[in-house]
Amino acid sequence: MRASLIFFRLLKAERQAFGPVQIQVFDDRKNALHGPDARSNDWSAVTFGQPVDADGFRLLRFFQRREIVAGKPDNYRWAFQVDASLTDVRQRVEQRYGVELDRPWVMGAWGVAPDVAWEERGGLSTLLQITGYDGGTTTISCELEARDIGDFRMPGAVEVFGKPEIGLPPLKDTDGLMKALLSCRPEFFAKLMEERASFGESEVFERRAVPTSSQSKSTRPPRAASIIIFPAPIEIWGIAITGYTQRTDSVDGKRQLIWGFQTRDGRNQLAKVVQLRTGSQPVEGIRWELDLTTEDTGYAPSPSFSIADGLLACAAPADETEPDPSTLFLTVKQ
Structure with missing residues (x-):
């Protein structure tokens, strides 16, 4: 839709004014990415460091949301949060554009009635919606459904506003990071390094392993278990990731490296998210039965991937190249 494209071009051109x-960036944990019913939702919130005055309105934030169904955009929505009550915003719009807004149902949004002729709308689109929001503020939004989208593709918040100067930057590639974790390959550690800025300055805690009397002096004892605590939970696939854990264990005389993300969710909740994302079914403990129609997606969990309460983890034979957890993240200076 041409008007939508123009809006985002103007928004990007006026970036410095904000x-x-x-x-x-948020991602719905119920997203199911495979099969005929594949559906995903994600949304972003851009918060301005201070209110921005624009044409008589004080803008606080910009929101955008997109819904993808069977690989095609099904719904786009974007909005400004305005520092004014719903009544004030509605009256101001009506006065400025000389049009009476309509509310088709009691709890619905205010907008131009679809049967109003173009010349009587004052230039307002019937896709415009005005809705009350938190704390007595209001959102002024536009919504495109599949029939209106055409070839338009809504750019991401970082594409429009650039790298944020407040808070942590969003993850660059959440899917790539999680694919690497589920595969239980060393590529995961490289992905972590690429995303380290998004986790913020984290605290590192270590629990030292104590060698037993049965261990010979020549036997390398298990390494300390390391726990990385993020300054704030990081949302990935709709899961609140609170930290990272890594340790080595001795299993049947062989050293094994175990690593993964700590979360606030139980095993069943985590398994459901992974099942929807991968098209795979957990069976018999830690094994996964792959839906063959999704075999080439890159999401298939490794047999070495497991889920426990509060933990998404991998296990693999340890070697001399195992990473130092404190180098994978930006750590708080002691």
Whole structure:
């Protein structure tokens, strides 16, 4: 839709007028990415460092949301949060554009009635919606459904506003990071390094392993278990990731490296998210039965991937190249 494209071009062109911003990106944990019913939702919130005056409105934040069904955009929505009550915003719009807004149902949004002729709308689109929001503020939004989208593709918040100057930057590639974790390959550690800025300055805690009397002096004892605590939970796939853990164990005389993300969710909740994302079914403990229609997606969990309460983890034979956890993240200076 041409008007939508023009809006985002103008928004990007006026980027400097919005000053420093914080960008938060969210991903619905119910997203199912495979099969005929594949559906995903994600949304972003761009918070301005201070209110921005624009044409008589004080803008606080910019929101955008997109819904993808069977690989095609099904719904786009974007909005400004305005520092004014719903009544004030509605009356101001009506006075400025000389049009009476309509509310088709009691709890619905205010907008131009679809049967109003173009010349009587004052230039307002029937896709415009005005809705009350938190704390007595209001959102002025536009919504495109599949029939209206055409070839338009809504750019991401970082594409429009650039790198945020407030708070932590969003993850660059959440899917790539989680694919690497589920595969239980060393590529995961490289992905962590690429995303380290998004986890913030984290605290490192170590629990030292104590060698037993049965261990010979020549036997290398298990390494300390390391726990990385993020300054704030990081949302990945709709899961609140609170930290990272890594340790080595001795299993049947062989050293094994175990690593993964700590979360606030139980095993069943985590398994459901992974099942929807991968098209795989957990069976018999830690094994996964792959849906063959999704075999080439890159999401298939490794047999070495497991889920426990509060933990998404991998296990693999340890070697001399195992990473130092404190180098994978930005750590708080002691």
